[in-house]
Every structure is written in C-alpha cells, then in structure tokens.
Amino acid sequence: MSKNSQRPQPNSQGQRHRPKRKINPVRSHSPQIPSPQSGFDSPNQEETDTDLIYGRHTVLAALENERSLNRIWMVPQLQSDHRFQKGLSTAKANGTLIDKVSNQRLDQIAPGTNHQGIVAQVSPYAYKELSELIDLAKAASSEPVIVMAEGLTDPHNLGAIGTSGLILPQRRAVGITSTVMKVAAGALETFPVARVVNLNRALEELKQAGFWIYGTSATAAQPLYTVKFSGPVVLVVGSEGQGLTRLVEQSCDILVSIPLIGQTPSLNVSVATGMALYEIDRQRRSGQ
DSSP: OOGGGSOOOBOTTSOBOOOOOOOOOOSOOOOOOOOGGGTOOSTTHHHHGGGEEESHHHHHHHHHTTOOEEEEEEOGGGGGOHHHHHHHHHHHHTTOEEEEOOHHHHHHHSTTSOOTTEEEEEOOOOOBOHHHHHHHHHHHOSSOEEEEEOSOOOHHHHHTOOSSEEEEESSSSOOSOHHHHHHHTTGGGGSOEEEESOHHHHHHHHHHTTOEEEEEOTTOSEEGGGSOOOSSEEEEEOBTTTBOOHHHHHHOSEEEEOOOOTTOOOOOHHHHHHHHHHHHHHHHHHTO
C-alpha cells in the first residue's frame, strides 16, 4: 500500500490533515466524443431531451411534487387510477392540459420508450447551485454523501445513481434528460442535482465546507473496504471507459479501488458507484 493512499490520521487536537498527493501522469485523457448511438449528436441534444418525461412512477412523482407540467397525455384508464387522481386534479387547476389518447398516439409522442400509458411535457430540469446543494445535504444528514460524476455519457448510468446529492459538469456529460428521469423512477423529483463549470473548483469549495473527497480509480493502491469513511463525504466517479482525469484525481484526498475477482476488467460505473455507496452505508450502520 502506498503512502499517499493511506487514510489521514487526526493530530492531537483531533483534526485531520489532507495529504499532499502527487500523481504521476500514467495515462493521458482526451475528451470523450459521443458516438451517434449515444443520442447526443449535437451540443443542444441533451437539453431538448428534457422536454418530455414518461412512465407511471416518473410522472406520478412529478405530480405529487407539483412540478410545473405544461401538458399530460395519458390513456383513459389511468384517469380512474386512484394514485393519479389527486395529482391530476391539482395539475389541472394549475393550468396543465390533460389529453386522453390511445397507446398508439403515445408511441408517436414518445417513440421507442416504455411510456406505460402516460407522457408529460415539463419545463427543463431545475438544477441547484453548488452552495445550495451543500446546504441541503448538510441539513438532511450530519454525515452526508454526495456523488460527483465526471463525464458520464450514458443516461442509464446516471439515472441509477442516488445519494444526498449529485454534482455534474456542464460539458461533455449527460444532464437530467427524460431517459435519466425514467431510470430514476421519480427519485429526481426530491433529489438535488448541481451542474458546475469546473469540477476542481467545486471540489475545493466542498473541502472548505468540510467534505472529504474520495475518488474511484482502478489503479488505486487502497481497496475500498480498507478505507474508513467518516464525516461528510464526496465520492467522485469517472466516465465509462475513461475513469477520472488526472486533474480531478489530484484534487481528491484519497483514491480507492474496487477489487475484482477473475477476468472482469472493470465494472459498469453505476454498479461500481452502488458498491462504494453500500460500503459507506455498511460502515456507518455497523459503527465502524
């Protein structure tokens, strides 16, 4: 185990000192260019995709949280579903147009989606400022856990990640699209997400707010289960196939790896994030 990967120890006053980490540039990182299959061929594609949400859990969560909905298309039988009645009544009173349509019409409105009989047109996702996200996370828990995702381009991976809050870069990464909201099954209605221009500056702000920064890296010397996660935590995860960039690695206090058995070269980013979050939660529940 390398000296740089060890957990900082408290001094006589009980304070922890961040290690001065030196990372050799063992690999270069070029910006990941989405393929045509990724769904983000143009710079504005991810923004236009936020216009529609679909699926029963996703739309129901939007209704329950009184999110601003311009229009709802739904099959007639869902209007008699007691779970939707109150939310639909409130939305209609707030000016939302509600259209009863066939499944075939919904297939035209949201082609290629599993809409489950309901689609809604919404305003673009309202991101939080980083300072607001920090305040919300600290108000919700004395030991909050925030995930920072660098360069994720698969919206399914993003929708499967959930903690006290999520931080995304504004460029070269998926935002909160309709696909993300569908995968999250409504969790994003009460889940704060911030987008920042510069991840390294954001990490410095998080450090000033008392968070300790843990980056995931396949080449890190310290396995996940040997690290004691205490206090406010930021877990930084990298893009699919590329990992963390060198500058973001240097901004982390500690780099951790997830040991793999057999010939598996790496884990899906949402699976890896889930394993790390589980370990953090396990330690805190067991009092380690």
